[in-house]
Amino acid sequence: MLFLAHMQVNIPDTVPTERADRLKADEKALAQELQKSGKWRHLWRVAGQYANYSVFDVESNDELHSLLMSLPLYPFMKIEITALAQHPSAIAKN
Numbered sequence: 774m775l776f777l778a779h780m781q782v783n784i785p786d787t788v789p790t791e792r793a794d795r796l797k798a799d800e801k802a803l804a805q806e807l808q809k810s811g812k813w814r815h816l817w818r819v820a821g822q823y824a825n826y827s828v829f830d831v832e833s834n835d836e837l838h839s840l841l842m843s844l845p846l847y848p849f850m851k852i853e854i855t856a857l858a859q860h861p862s863a864i865a866k867n
């Protein structure tokens with residue numbers, strides 16, 4: 774199942790820089806691991822914003838929920854999810 778995620782990150786100033794840097798490093802490591810596994814298919818920065826559009830390929834809504842909640846930056850993210858279906862005119866089959 775493919776899902777488009779729009780993630781907007783907002784780390785408040787009250788979070789110490791060292792902790793924020795550690796969370797970002799941990800997030801990067803996990804994001805790269807999930808990309809290698811094929812579960813995090815696309816990761817695109819939204820130009821000019823601390824936000825991304827991502828495509829996840831998971832087995833279920835529950836797996837997506839667990840994956841998103843496991844992200845170190847999850848507490849500082851606003852996430853919007855769109856379920857994707859095959860477009861009848863698309864050449865590529867996902």
Ligand SMILES: O=C(O)C[C@H]1C=CC(=O)O1
Nearest residue numbers: 782800801804823824825
């Ligand atoms: O930077 C972001 O968009 C937030 C998050 C998603 C992947 C990652 O490494 O950080």
